[in-house]
Amino acid sequence: MPDPTTYRPAPGTIPDAPGVYRFYDPTGRVIYVGKAKSLRSRLNSYFADPWTLHPRTQQMVTTAARVDWIVVSTEVEALQQEYTWIKEFDPRFNVKYRDDKSYPFLAVTLNEEFPRLQVMRGAKRKGVRYFGPYSHAWAIRETLDLLLRVFPARTCSAGVFKRSGQIGRPCLLGYIGKCSAPCVGRVDAEEHRQIVDEFCDFMAGRTDVMERRLQREMQAASDALEFEKAARLRDDLTALRRAMEKQAVVLGDGTDADVVAFAEDPLEAAVQVFHVRGGRVRGQRGWVVEKTEELDTGDLVHHFCSQVYGDETGEADVPRELLVPALPVDTDALTEWLSEHRGSRVQIRVPQRGDKRTLMETVARNASQALTQHKLRRASDLTSRSKALEEVAEALGMDQAPLRVECYDVSQIQGTDVVASMVVFEDGLARKSEYRRFIVRGANDDLSAMSEVLRRRFARYVETVTTGDGDGDPDRPGIDPETGRPRKFAYPPQLLVVDGGAPQVNAAAEVLAEFGITDITLCGLAKRLEEVWLPGEDFPVILPRTSEGLYLLQRVRDEAHRFAITFHRERRSKRMTASRLDSIPGLGATRRKALLTRFGSLKRLAAASPEEIASVSGIGPRTAAAIVAALSGDGPPPQAAADAAVDGGRVGEGPEDAPAGGDAVADPAGSGAEEEIVDAPSAGAEIVDALPAGGSGGAEQGLRRPDEQIT
Numbered sequence: 001m002p003d004p005t006t007y008r009p010a011p012g013t014i015p016d017a018p019g020v021y022r023f024y025d026p027t028g029r030v031i032y033v034g035k036a037k038s039l040r041s042r043l044n045s046y047f048a049d050p051w052t053l054h055p056r057t058q059q060m061v062t063t064a065a066r067v068d069w070i071v072v073s074t075e076v077e078a079l080q081q082e083y084t085w086i087k088e089f090d091p092r093f094n095v096k097y098r099d100d101k102s103y104p105f106l107a108v109t110l111n112e113e114f115p116r117l118q119v120m121r122g123a124k125r126k127g128v129r130y131f132g133p134y135s136h137a138w139a140i141r142e143t144l145d146l147l148l149r150v151f152p153a154r155t156c157s158a159g160v161f162k163r164s165g166q167i168g169r170p171c172l173l174g175y176i177g178k179c180s181a182p183c184v185g186r187v188d189a190e191e192h193r194q195i196v197d198e199f200c201d202f203m204a205g206r207t208d209v210m211e212r213r214l215q216r217e218m219q220a221a222s223d224a225l226e227f228e229k230a231a232r233l234r235d236d237l238t239a240l241r242r243a244m245e246k247q248a249v250v251l252g253d254g255t256d257a258d259v260v261a262f263a264e265d266p267l268e269a270a271v272q273v274f275h276v277r278g279g280r281v282r283g284q285r286g287w288v289v290e291k292t293e294e295l296d297t298g299d300l301v302h303h304f305c306s307q308v309y310g311d312e313t314g315e316a317d318v319p320r321e322l323l324v325p326a327l328p329v330d331t332d333a334l335t336e337w338l339s340e341h342r343g344s345r346v347q348i349r350v351p352q353r354g355d356k357r358t359l360m361e362t363v364a365r366n367a368s369q370a371l372t373q374h375k376l377r378r379a380s381d382l383t384s385r386s387k388a389l390e391e392v393a394e395a396l397g398m399d400q401a402p403l404r405v406e407c408y409d410v411s412q413i414q415g416t417d418v419v420a421s422m423v424v425f426e427d428g429l430a431r432k433s434e435y436r437r438f439i440v441r442g443a444n445d446d447l448s449a450m451s452e453v454l455r456r457r458f459a460r461y462v463e464t465v466t467t468g469d470g471d472g473d474p475d476r477p478g479i480d481p482e483t484g485r486p487r488k489f490a491y492p493p494q495l496l497v498v499d500g501g502a503p504q505v506n507a508a509a510e511v512l513a514e515f516g517i518t519d520i521t522l523c524g525l526a527k528r529l530e531e532v533w534l535p536g537e538d539f540p541v542i543l544p545r546t547s548e549g550l551y552l553l554q555r556v557r558d559e560a561h562r563f564a565i566t567f568h569r570e571r572r573s574k575r576m577t578a579s580r581l582d583s584i585p586g587l588g589a590t591r592r593k594a595l596l597t598r599f600g601s602l603k604r605l606a607a608a609s610p611e612e613i614a615s616v617s618g619i620g621p622r623t624a625a626a627i628v629a630a631l632s633g634d635g636p637p638p639q640a641a642a643d644a645a646v647d648g649g650r651v652g653e654g655p656e657d658a659p660a661g662g663d664a665v666a667d668p669a670g671s672g673a674e675e676e677i678v679d680a681p682s683a684g685a686e687i688v689d690a691l692p693a694g695g696s697g698g699a700e701q702g703l704r705r706p707d708e709q710i711t
Contacts, residue, residue, distance in 0.1 A: 004061045008047045014040040014069070020081045021069035022089075023060060030089035032060050035078040037330070039069050054294040055530055056267070056545050060093045075333035076340075083306050095289050095303045106131040106140045108200055113189050114182045115196040117144060117155050130317075131203045131277075148178040150214070150236045151199035153192065155179065211237065255279050257321035259356075261364035262300050263371040266530060267291055267545065267554075269300055270371035272363050273308075275319075286367070288374045290545065302328035305348075309338055318342035323351050323360055375555065384548050385428030391549030392495065395532065395541050398521050402494035403427060408453060408508075409499040409560040411568035415444030419571060420453040421564035424493075425556050437567045447507045450498060454511040460489040462515050492520055499557050501526035501540075502533050509535035525557045584626050591618050595627070606631035 019039040023032040036042030046067075050058050072078050086094055107120035111127025119140050120128070144155065154161065156171060156179075164170050164183040174181035182192045214237045221230035259274045272286045295303075301324045309318045318341050328334060331348055338346040351357040389401035405425040412418040418441070424434035438456070443449040496512075498504045505524035512520060523541075524533040530550065531540035543550035581592050581602070598616050599605040605613070605627070613624040 004047055004050065004064070007064070007066045009043065009067070014043050015071050016040040017071050018073070018075055018078050019069050019071040020078050020085065021067060022085065022091075023064040023093075024066050024068075025063055026065040030085070030091050031064060032091045032093040033082055033085045033089065035075075035082040037075060037078075039071070043067065043069070051529075054291070055542065056093065056291060057294070058542075059545060063093075075330050076337045079306055079330070079333060079337045086307065095291065095295070095300070095307075104140055106144070106203070108196060110196070114154050114161070114192050116157075117148075117153050117196075117199070129200060145178075147199065147202070148173070151195055151202070152178055152180040153196050153199055154182060156183075255321065255356075256319050257323055257356075258319045259323045259359050259363045260301065260304060261325055261360060261367045262297055263364065263367040264291070264297070264300070265371070265554075265558075266527065268371065268374075269295075270367045270374065271300070271304060272367040272370060274359065274363050276359075277319075284366075286370050288371060297326040298328040301326060302330060302334060305334055305338060309341060318346060320344070320346060322346065322348045323356055324348060325360065325364070326350060375551075385552070388548035388552035389428055391543070391547055392552060395543055395549060396495070396521050396523055396534065398494070400494075402521070404491065404493045405495045405497060405556055406493040407497040407499065407556045407560040408450060409557070409564040410440070410446045410449045410453070411561075411564035412444075412446070412449070413568075413572070417568055417572045418443060418449050419564060419568045420449060421560050421567065422453075422457065423556065423560045423563055425552075425559075428552060430559060435563060437563070439571070446500070447503055450500075450504055451507050451511050454508055455514070457489055458492075458511065458515050458517060461492055462517075464490045492517070494521065496520050496522045497553060497556055497560075498522075498524045499527075499560055500524050500533075501531070502537075505533045505535050523553075525553050527557075530554065581627070581630070584623070584630050586623055587627070591616075591623075594618060602631065 016038050018035075018037050020033065020035045021039060021043060022030050025031050034042065046053075046057070046061050050061065053061065070081065072081060085091075104119050104121050107118055108129045108131075109116045109118070109127070110129055120130070148155070152173075155173065156164070160171060161183050164174075164181075168184055170179065170181035170184050170186075173179035174184070174186070180187045180192060180195060182189070187195070214233055218230050218233035218237065221227075221233060255276055257276045259276060261272055263270045268288060268290055270286065270288045272284065274281050274284050305322070305328075318338050320342075322338070327348065327350060335346055335348050338348070351360050386401075392398075393401045403426060407423050407425075408420060410418065410420045418439075420438040420440055422436040422438070424431045426434075436457075438453045440449045440452055443452050496508065498508050501524055505522060508522055508524075512518075512522065522535055525531070526533060526540070530543075532543060532550075532553065533540045543553075581587055581595070594616055595605055595613070596602075599608060608628075610621065610624040610628050613619055613627055614621050619627075
């Protein structure tokens, strides 16, 4: 593997000027092309400590064997040269906004005597007008089928057109009124071209003119008692409106724009583009790309513009306006470059409000769903899952692939509302019925909270395995003799993953050592560089960027983070919004909901008089007076109220006089049997069960008092 220091340019030899650079591998192949406003600053950043680089960049600089560059006079020239080299060399480490298919366009061959409407892919041709692109060819054909009734233009191939003219008989479309049949002389070239021009005007957004004309003709036919003609025009108008419904107006000012949005994680990004022409969405495209270095949203916008709009006969027209989520640092140069390609002024901006901002949010949701679907497609593939588990086992030195993987994450804000999550993956798939949530007290930092949670989890496991809880079959200590189902925490994972680096891993290793557990593999996944850390190791394990094993660990880690932060937000919201109401005797959940529904917020409730509060159904004068006293400052402070609510058992804890280790929780399987989670000897964490598989992931867990009946 080449060492970056062996080919680093000598100090002072890199010019401090705009330019474009290329990295080569040992065989002389270009593997990366980039541009910079200052070549010296940008290239020196590649030769910093490799461990501080983005994983993809680290792989690139250790694959390369040399680097060269050229100096240009302006950033616009640098953009053009960067695009040219990317097209010429197709570097493997560059972000590629390309996929394995060309998107279809609705094309009108205006360069022919009798223009043809057709689906066309690939490079654009001179004399052909294009509308789109569309996601699917069937979408074009469906639109054409509706519009041919109003605009009966030719759609047949040259061979069919010639043959129909020779035999003097039109094709089926000519007989059913969806073609004006210029092949047999029903219309001449001028009349046919007028039909095609009207079709182009309609597709370009000038729909009102055509709609008003059909209405006038229909009314005139009706007044002249030509009811058959009026009925035909009525049907044409209906078809026209149906086609317009398929291309809904999203911007009422006739905007010609492309709306671009991204959804990203540290290593991948999904981009979605809505093509708006004449205020209507004419097409949509999307990609999922790999990040090659530490890229922010502005950098992604730069790469998108330079690749998608760079070709002289490009796949998409350069719009008048480009709406993006963030501006790149070279916005001025990029605007000038795109304006040259379009031949008129192009504007790049971030929409702040109104319809354009709303449309941007819609495109962003599409991008987020595309990224999620991309991940789920990989996760659902059995071969990919098997490969991922094997790669994880090989990288961590395990004897066999892990069947059960548990991952833990801690969520807090400066030591308040400290919670943790446990997610379980079995055979590479999420097992949501095994998810658990933890409430942590007595710990105000991630390391102590992680230690406490793991101590409680494995204390229950050790107790179950060694004693079998004192009942049941001693040969099957993990099975509940009454239900026949596995006991909680009875089965250990083959792989334990913690969200974090070396400190978190070492803290978890100490807990496992306390219980004498040696048959569980432990690792941590650090977010910034996606490094895999093992206990007691000075350096992390680096999995390849294309590794299915790395993807599996990322998905497990991200799921644990999502589950923890959802629970943290839920608890924080309860503490901040309804803590004073919780402390008022006789005010249950139903009455609190009625109060907040009536007044809208605690602020408005606090400003209300006792008589207004008593007017709410179920609230009497005494309770109303208690509410006014609590909200006016005479009652307990918010934190004391929150503590009182917690001590009252509304978050899964037993009453103060409950036996040691008796935290009652709801049974996630819905069996109706009340179970207890046994605490470890030290105080600190409570455990609240998640929803079973198929639920919402635990965010809306029903919480109850220990003395309440389960329903």
